[in-house]
Amino acid sequence: MGAQQRKSGTRSALAVAAAGGVVAGLLGFAGAGTAQAAPAKLVQQYDCVFPLIGSDPIEATITAEIPTEVEVGTASPAFAVNTATKVSSRAAQGLGLVGGKTLEGKATATVTVYTPDGPLSGIGVENTVEKTNIPSPPADFTVVAKGNAPSLTFNTAGDARIEVNGIGLHDMIVRDANGKPIQLVTGKDTFDAPCTLKSTDKVLASFKIVPKNPTNPTNPTNPTNPTNPTNPTDPTNPTNPTNPTNPTNPTNPTDPTNPTAPSGSTAQQNLSTQVKAAAGTLSMSQPGDSVPLSAVNQGVGGVSSGSLQTVTVKDARNGVTGWSLTGKVTDFTGTAGAIGADKLSWKPACTTSPGSKSNCVPGTEGPVGTVGATLAGAPDAAATGGQFAVDSALSLAIPATAAAGDYKAVLTLTLT
Template sequence: MGIQRKRTKGALSTLAVTAAIGVVTTTVSVTAVGTAAAVPAKLVQDYSCVFPLINADPIKITITADIPAEIQKGQATPAFEIDANTLVSSRAAQGLGLVGAKTLEGKATADVTVNTPSGPLSGIKVENDVAKGNIPSPPADFTVVAKGNAPSLTFDKTGDGSIDVNNISLHDMIARDANGKPVQLVTGKDTFDAACTLTSTDKTLHRFKVVDNDPTNPTNPTNPTNPTNPTSPTNPTSPTNPTNPTNPTNPTNPTNPTSPTTPTSPTDPTSPTNPTNPNPPIHLSYGLTGSSVIKAANGTAALAGGIEADFDLASGTYNADLTLNPTSGKFSILGFLPATAKIEFQQVGRTNGTLNTAGDLTTKSSMYVKLPEIAVFGIPLGGGTDCKTGTPADVNLASDGRFDPLGGGKLKGTYTLPPLKSCGAFNDILSAFTSGPGNTINMTLAKKG
């Protein structure tokens, strides 16, 4: 007994959930012809889905449908429509906007259980398409509406039933830019997957009854019994004489009231604990290559290293640890004297900056530039462990074109090199041929991993 399996397994129970960053449509077919009128059904669920770039992010889905409370046994049910409104966070919109995404589409698979009078049908995987939806700019919380339809079911046993939504998974999702081109959220792939975990407790969309198609014949009513004759009333008993009232006892003397106790001093309230950050920064790691032109020395030094950044989606800002490897440069003093220098960098504080949804990246760094060795014609003229700029050099860079946080991009900028100190007997001469404004940097950041 149970559901007649005259259709494929996918038709035994159907609940299709579709989502665009949590945009979910759920479909389950239990509507019947000629049964009780449909009643509103509603299910609100919270999920946490792991997306590229932004990692875990919450979504809230509200599923509604008109489903009958009773379904006739043995009668096939037609398909019906379910609406699902999904609230997506501004954080998700911000993350997608950073990579230039304007729309999102794809597929989703729901894990569904239909509890039938014959027992549960569990582990049912139903796939559905995710309709293309717009991503708001500027970033904001937004709601996406989705719809779905379900195939037919037939029940051949009466009793109670219910429809449960256990979980969803998003796959083959495609984010597209303004020209309709897929944005690669995963390196080398036009699609991405997102695993979701149900974080709320309610799973039941609807409860229903499967009822017999043929009404039973009413039982014959029993004949009424003849009423019994009333009994003769009994004679009333004589009232008893009232007892004499007892003498009242003398009231006891009231006790003296006790002195009130001195109230204790209130304890100082404990400071509330800091809640965990619901939107932790996104960690981004890049390799760095490039070069810097020292204007006064008329030469170039190669740059290499890396940067480890913690990006706050809500504010569009980041803090980072910048590493620049030791390097060397070849210069031409006065335009004809060949010189070489070993160069090191000593960071002061952390690098910080901004990144917006237009792909505009800015960075601000401060560092001492150290010159442990300076030579002209191969003859050392200065340097040493203490040879460096007298003050930190402030280096401000900006993206050259759109910066992609999932891939990287190019940066450029200019800076002033402060005068040198502690570089030996020729410190002032060496400083005159190295320090000054108009120095340039061009570099490329490439995401690691």
């Protein structure tokens, strides 16, 4: 079997009905400066791989009130963004089959703000996905999420825009009628699902960064009218001189006073700088692309087993977004016939290298199939990154009716 290699810079993860919640609360601009807020709207489509049902499309509609102008040097207050996501009846049916009644969780939007000083990338905003009833009988339904944005300050005037690059969903919980979590992933009350943004439009809003308004100078005062000169007085007659008085004794001189310090002035200068995010990469590698499985006897059948070539995942993005490694396999075919892809199962294992910020989580043991399954992943967190080794035992259930011959299939691994 062969494994295809792929590199990706950002993980877009979203779960069954809650995709809409992740961009609720993107960036804090409302009320910044004196500009009026304008309505903003962005509709995005995603293809997501969910537990139980596999791939399914989702449409997220993001709305917000965002100002048309923001002043330089003014810290923007947080503001709310609402996201309504349309989820298919197929998703409702899949959750209903396991007794799911409500859905809730956490979601993180990955946003970039393009400014005159360059892009502010890797901005992750966590939001709460509101508890939503799963319709029964199954029908399309809408999930709502809300959140608040961080405050930002801009240094240079010019044009700017906000782009939504992806959505990450985590800590999603499906509950039964008694409020108890249903484990869609073995051993875990929560789950997430890898998603791919299909829309080309990422711009939520455009705005201008404007200089601070200077204070108005005071008006000069009008000059006063000059006064008329007074007429000179007549000279008086001189008085007779008086007899001179005896001179008085001279007084002792006083001590001289210390001279006053010369007057001065002060001035201030405001300093600013910026640390730009490094553009790291998310990548994977493998030592080979061939995996031989053990042979079985014709007419008897049994398990043909082997081990996946170790996949090394490196996350050097230094951000907050996790990653997901999924796989899907074709049917095993040959001159003698075919064996279905659903007959191949795996048992994932994952090892985190020392010093890594993320923790690697192995996928669920079970069939791989043509729809695909999760091999391993790392959740979104306050700090992510590191190196991880992903392995898996492989087993192919060959029926006794299989004809003698060689069979081959292709296992495709995708890192997002």
